[in-house]
Amino acid sequence: MLTHRVQLRIFDTDMLGHCHHLGPAMWFEEARNEIFEIFDPEMSREGWNLILVRMELDFKERIQFTQREIEVRTWISHLGRSSLHVSHGAYLKDGTCAALGGVAMVYFDFKAQKPMVIPESIREKLLQHLDENCPYRLRSEK
Amino acid sequence: MLTHRVQLRIFDTDMLGHCHHLGPAMWFEEARNEIFEIFDPEMSREGWNLILVRMELDFKERIQFTQREIEVRTWISHLGRSSLHVSHGAYLKDGTCAALGGVAMVYFDFKAQKPMVIPESIREKLLQHLDENCPYRLRSEK
Amino acid sequence: MLTHRVQLRIFDTDMLGHCHHLGPAMWFEEARNEIFEIFDPEMSREGWNLILVRMELDFKERIQFTQREIEVRTWISHLGRSSLHVSHGAYLKDGTCAALGGVAMVYFDFKAQKPMVIPESIREKLLQHLDENCPYRLRSEK
């Protein structure tokens, strides 16, 4: 499990007074930086090799701006030959889980336009964060 | 089916050169305005009565900025006693479907903090857009 | 003057109940598509030749989501040898101007990393939208 803290922005909120549903989507992407880094430590545009094919989000509790900070917990919830699922939870100060979700990503050769097999050296690092019993698993076969 | 056109913004794109995965999420929300309007023609903050509990998105084709416009098609894919699923597709100029997805929403009394039964007058209008065979159905029980 | 209509999104609003200050920035960028098109009708990433160097925004009236639509008026407020200022206003249904602002952009050769002189053929088209008496002029020398 990876843990990352994000600070809330007024931009994250909407007129209903709490965080908009795109808030968790933005925070979860920030938390995925540590996963991206495993695939390419430089995280350069030219060497990018991941493509997002699916996103799921469950909104469980409204998130007030007064929370100030959200703890994002990140797990790899599935590791395939050329794809992976990254799951995330957004936790409030009191430990309540306010949102859960995840993305399916494919290790992709942008030049050849086709999936690649995840190399063993990367797979080993990913396995350290694999938790198939984590609080969220994608409900997709992707 | 409801049809709505959105114009692409550079803000919708990311460094990989095509639209970011939050693009469809933003466009689909804009397309839901016509659904929100059925629930409250004034669409005022005070009278708001819908809460988003789940979002799913499938990214099928990369969307280039040169598309300029996206056609968003919207269906009600499930209509329950106090909840509904709204599904959307993002279509390119040549008719290709580039993204599919949907949200689960609950008709909600924000003061009493509990779901309400969708009134018959609203249900009738929603039924006009119900299509259980539309291209996307949520994979959630919510 | 160019006129463009944008539909409001809940994402545009914040917890204070009206549109967030980035709302006009996003709408104005959408309105600039018609200016970008003058510089490159294909609007491709490879042929992009404009760089934004300054942005100014004045927020005059709070914009409620119940407005539903905003009319964006766009003018070229300054046309230099290799740079231009594009000004925008966001107008409510009753004609009230809710926000004004503008950007300074430079016609730029991304390969050579230096400004280019705006060609006469483009300049002619830009001149059609030039209005140095438009409601907003940048307060910068850029």
Next chain:
Amino acid sequence: MLTHRVQLRIFDTDMLGHCHHLGPAMWFEEARNEIFEIFDPEMSREGWNLILVRMELDFKERIQFTQREIEVRTWISHLGRSSLHVSHGAYLKDGTCAALGGVAMVYFDFKAQKPMVIPESIREKLLQHLDENCPYRLRSEK
């Protein structure tokens, strides 16, 4: 001077390969949280008492995603009876200033719909961050 670090998100970038001009606007707002806190330690929606009336941004260097983090420096660049200017700079790893800008805000009574005089207790705390010689001053009289 206040110092705050933000982590870059792919969402911050655009198809030109570097950060979009709204990136600094979003990061600077996050950095203003420490200023908002001076005005209302609870930072609740009900007690909110600031209104943003102007924003200016100068984009000096393109910000690559490979920077990973941005240091935002924040100053109060003007303190009036009922208004203040908050200036910000976005700094790269090597110390280069990539963007500068600021906002004008008014201390505002949302119920009475009029500006209020900033109380002495708040003014004292703000004065600790006042630096009229900071790298950016708003070019507006607001």
